[in-house]
Amino acid sequence: MKLNIRTLASELSPNSSIDDVRDAVKQLKSMISVWHRQDVEDINDAIDDWGGFTFACIMKDGTKKFAYGTLDEGYDGSVYKYLDIASDEQGSHYSDNDIDMWCLLPWDPNMYISGVFIDDVEIQKGPQSADQFKRRDSQ
Numbered sequence: 171m172k173l174n175i176r177t178l179a180s181e182l183s184p185n186s187s188i189d190d191v192r193d194a195v196k197q198l199k200s201m202i203s204v205w206h207r208q209d210v211e212d213i214n215d216a217i218d219d220w221g222g223f224t225f226a227c228i229m230k231d232g233t234k235k236f237a238y239g240t241l242d243e244g245y246d247g248s249v250y251k252y253l254d255i256a257s258d259e260q261g262s263h264y265s266d267n268d269i270d271m272w273c274l275l276p277w278d279p280n281m282y283i284s285g286v287f288i289d290d291v292e293i294q295k296g297p298q299s300a301d302q303f304k305r306r307d308s309q
Contacts, residue, residue, distance in 0.1 A: 208269040216274055217241065217251045224275040226288055227255065229268050236286055236294035237272070256294060 182194050206213070217223055217239040225237040237255040244250060255264040275286070286294040 205271050205273050207271055208266065213237070213239070213266055213269060213272045214251050214253060216272075217253065226273045226275055226286065226293060227264075227269050228271045228288070229264060230270045231268070234288040234291050234293045235264060 182190060186194075206216075213225060213227075216225075218241075220241050222238060222240040225239065227235045227237050229235055235255050237253060239251060239253040241249055242252045253266055255266075255268075257263050285292050
């Protein structure tokens with residue numbers, strides 16, 4: 171199973187009909203509560219539990235990235251939020267300042283995936299289970 175996220179950009183072309191545009195706008199409206207603008211709703215505010223969170227992100231440079239966030243405890247007992255955004259093949263690293271939009275992904279530790287895709291662009295390689303991803307990041 172692959173987790174495939176679609177945006178309005180994948181639904182339209184210069185040759186799209188009015189009905190295609192209507193359908194795409196209807197789809198976009200249904201997703202408004204799912205996608206969040208980073209400059210309005212900080213992704214770090216969604217990290218509010220020790221269990222960990224996974225996100226699909228559209229970056230300001232137009233790239234699509236996978237991110238994982240969790241709470242962590244310092245040596246003095248202080249609690250802080252940790253966000254790891256997947257780097258690209260060139261080794262470029264991203265921070266929350268580079269995020270344009272983000273979406274909290276549903277994540278079942280027992281779900282086995284063959285990758286996470288946005289508009290057919292792979293943002294996280296598979297095959298793996300969500301549980302394996304969490305274990306790998308916590309090491």
